[in-house]
Amino acid sequence: MRLQGKLALITGGTTGIGLAAAKLFHAEGARVFVTGRSAATLAQARDELRGVAEVIESDAGDVPAIERLVTEVAKHGTIDIAFLNAAILHKGTLSDLDERSFDQVFATNVKGPLFAIRALAPVMSRGGSIVLTSSINAQLGMPGTSLYASSKAALVSIGRVAAAELAPRGIRVNVLSPGPTATGITAKVGLDEAATLAHLATQIPLGRTGEVDEVARAALFLASTDASFMTGEELVVDGGMTRV
Numbered sequence: 492m493r494l495q496g497k498l499a500l501i502t503g504g505t506t507g508i509g510l511a512a513a514k515l516f517h518a519e520g521a522r523v524f525v526t527g528r529s530a531a532t533l534a535q536a537r538d539e540l541r542g543v544a545e546v547i548e549s550d551a552g553d554v555p556a557i558e559r560l561v562t563e564v565a566k567h568g569t570i571d572i573a574f575l576n577a578a579i580l581h582k583g584t585l586s587d588l589d590e591r592s593f594d595q596v597f598a599t600n601v602k603g604p605l606f607a608i609r610a611l612a613p614v615m616s617r618g619g620s621i622v623l624t625s626s627i628n629a630q631l632g633m634p635g636t637s638l639y640a641s642s643k644a645a646l647v648s649i650g651r652v653a654a655a656e657l658a659p660r661g662i663r664v665n666v667l668s669p670g671p672t673a674t675g676i677t678a679k680v681g682l683d684e685a686a687t688l689a690h691l692a693t694q695i696p697l698g699r700t701g702e703v704d705e706v707a708r709a710a711l712f713l714a715s716t717d718a719s720f721m722t723g724e725e726l727v728v729d730g731g732m733t734r735v
């Protein structure tokens with residue numbers, strides 16, 4: 492078991508990649524805390540994760556809430572792993588953008604993880620691991636993704652700086668950048684998920700989109716001592732979409 496005795500916090504762990512990671516981290520021996528925001532997915536996750544993880548309602552874009560969350564989880568022991576995974580997608584071409592959407596996307600996808608790292612650093616164990624979920628959109632000029640893509644690019648930069656600042660404390664910080672993965676995230680912004688993923692699959696050398704377990708296994712790798720000599724790295728899990 493690769494996470495035996497470890498305490499792990501996963502933000503955005505009520506659905507999709509975070510939910511799969513919660514199950515995997517638990518199976519590998521970790522005590523797992525996950526967060527989410529919407530009442531419906533929180534309730535569903537509490538059922539699905541009974542005996543697997545503790546589910547906490549916490550807005551990943553609200554700095555005081557993040558600080559309360561870290562304090563609460565740290566009462567159960569030293570935090571060894573933080574998988575900062577919560578994010579929202581946004582679709583809209585440049586002419587469609589509005590300031591409110593910018594603030595929402597950047598609060599959840601950038602401000603939240605940045606201040607979470609700030610809150611976590613003093614209470615994490617030496618040898619701890621922070622994994623930030625970015626996206627291959629940070630590397631692409633996909634139309635209609637300017638807010639989402641730029642928020643994920645900011646996260647890559649934050650990861651690199653945090654890796655440098657936390658290295659003296661023995662805390663590794665790495666970025667995980669998935670490609671298109673079937674989670675329902677595109678349906679949350681009104682897209683036809685099946686059609687969107689089918690279209691994206693045509694651009695992926697392996698000829699298909701990813702499964703949540705495939706991304707969760709990469710998160711496990713970065714979280715565990717298997718990646719003990721890796722920090723400041725970006726691990727891309729995209730079936731070759733941006734690589735070949």
Ligand SMILES: NC(=O)c1ccc[n+]([C@@H]2O[C@H](COP(=O)([O-])OP(=O)(O)OC[C@H]3O[C@@H](n4cnc5c(N)ncnc54)[C@H](OP(=O)(O)O)[C@@H]3O)[C@@H](O)[C@H]2O)c1
Binds near residue numbers: 551599
């Ligand atoms: N699926 C893909 O194709 C893909 C590709 C590249 C990167 N990613 C990234 O992978 C990560 C996981 O996404 P996913 O695809 O698994 O999507 P998902 O199923 O929508 O999961 C997102 C999770 O984040 C939570 N969340 C969103 N806003 C939150 C907030 N303000 N406070 C607390 N929790 C919040 C959601 O909870 P609620 O439902 O309660 O809001 C949910 O648990 C994200 O960072 C996403 O950008 C996904």
